[in-house]
Amino acid sequence: MTHSVPESVPRPAAAPRRKPGYRFNLVGIIGLSVLLFWAVIAVIAPWVIPYPVGEIVDYDALGPMTAKFWLGTDYLGRDILSRVLMGARYTVGISLASVTLACSLGVTLGMIAAVSGGWLDTLLSRFLDAMNSIPSKLFGLVVVAAVGSSLPVLVLTMAVIYVPGSFRFARALAVNINTMDFVTAARIRGERTPYLILSEILPNILGPVLADLGLRFVFTVLLLSGLSFLGLGVQPPYADWGAMVRENIGGLAFGAPAVIFPCVAIATLTISVNLLIDNLPQKIRDRSDA
Template sequence: MSSTVSSARGLGLRINIVGAIGAAIILFWVAVAILAPLIAPYPVGKIVAFDYFQPMSSSFWMGTDYLGRDMLSRIMMGARYTVGISLAGVTLACFLGVTLGMIAAVVGGWFDLILSRFLDAFNSIPSLLFGLVIVAGVGSSLTVLIVTLALIYAPGSYRFARALAVNVNAMDFVTVARVRGEGIVYMVREEIFPNIIGPVLADFGLRFVFIVLLLSGLSFLGLGVQPPQADWGALVRENLDGLSYGAPAVVFPSLAIASLTISVNMLIDNLPYRIRDRGE
């Protein structure tokens, strides 16, 4: 029996058992992020224990933090910020990058040259340094974080999509469409995008992982999500003193970050794709 458990034939995608496990973990965290206010055992900011950094117990499954707050509740609520901000950032980055990449491949000429060189220069700025400068200068509201993360990763998405689109743009069915007099919007929507969607989805997942790690890094440095809210990176930072106590308050947010990023990699590593052949 084949190990393939599901397929999306329209996109040329298959998910084997490893990818299915990754998808299940991702869906679990998405469900936690959505339902956190309903399923969290304690109010997220309420001090529920007199002793800080308590170990795991029947009352506090993941112990308590540096103020005596329930870590399970805070990790559940932190999922809303980690998953939500990262998903919004990668969606905006890939939308901008893929759209501009396909247009540049179809138009070519000076437009392609100038846009590519500009985004190459922008992409040469270290991502963490750029994020630190923007967030420190403008502030760390949720909107600023999302836009900053999108700007950091849009150039890479552009280069990836453009490279794919240039190859598809040289195919015969695209030449036929151009001879018919089809416009840029039609070429991008009907001819280019359907034939690069597989690798674009894989790139989307990879950039999601990058954004989760960068957001966690910014929060760890105190420039991400600000109190009283906290994403998983902020939870690690604020409970660092618990390392000397062996407190689970440091371990579980780190495990949450690791489980999400590894599961996304498990999924995208097991999504083979094929380019649709218009000659079929």
């Protein structure tokens, strides 16, 4: 025998579905897809390039696009497709290492200065302000020309260039968080500076810091390409995208693909990062509403 539930008795409401923590719109998905594509190419490039990057494979210099050479050849007859794919390893790898080092150091020093205050804050701020007053390209040119161009020198030079800006950005955010009640309560109950930085300050500035890291990655890519265009970047026979433009710019009228495709690679990488950054604030708002 079955018993029916009277219609007057309210049924229990279904548990609300939890909204996903992160949401990307179409623009963000496109930016993320292009960025992941170049990241994957940077990792697998040595195994997918059709020809060695330094090998002359065509005696027709600045050759056109053909079935054998999809993107044509450069001024020495080397395969452009192989050099573009391999150049992703240097452009993405050097830029990512530089910006990660710069933001890690700058954000850490900025939070320490904000929490500690006093003479330490003043000393760090004045020193890094002085560093920030030096034009970035001029500093890079002087250091690389004096020490020599190598991968460690490029990474360290560009990291030093972007530490002051990252410090100022993180310190401005951390100073605001440091005055809030939950940080004051943590300080009153005896928590030390490392706890305040890692547990109270960093989680509340992480979103803007990630957006700043992406923006500085774009600046680093452009700075590296500029240094390489001046002959102070990755040295032959290897090349990043900026060096490929410099190598072939004299033959632009005869072999445009040798110049256009490295430029397109730089543009797609930087634009995709910008598209992803533009989507990041909406992503953070969606997470806070979840």
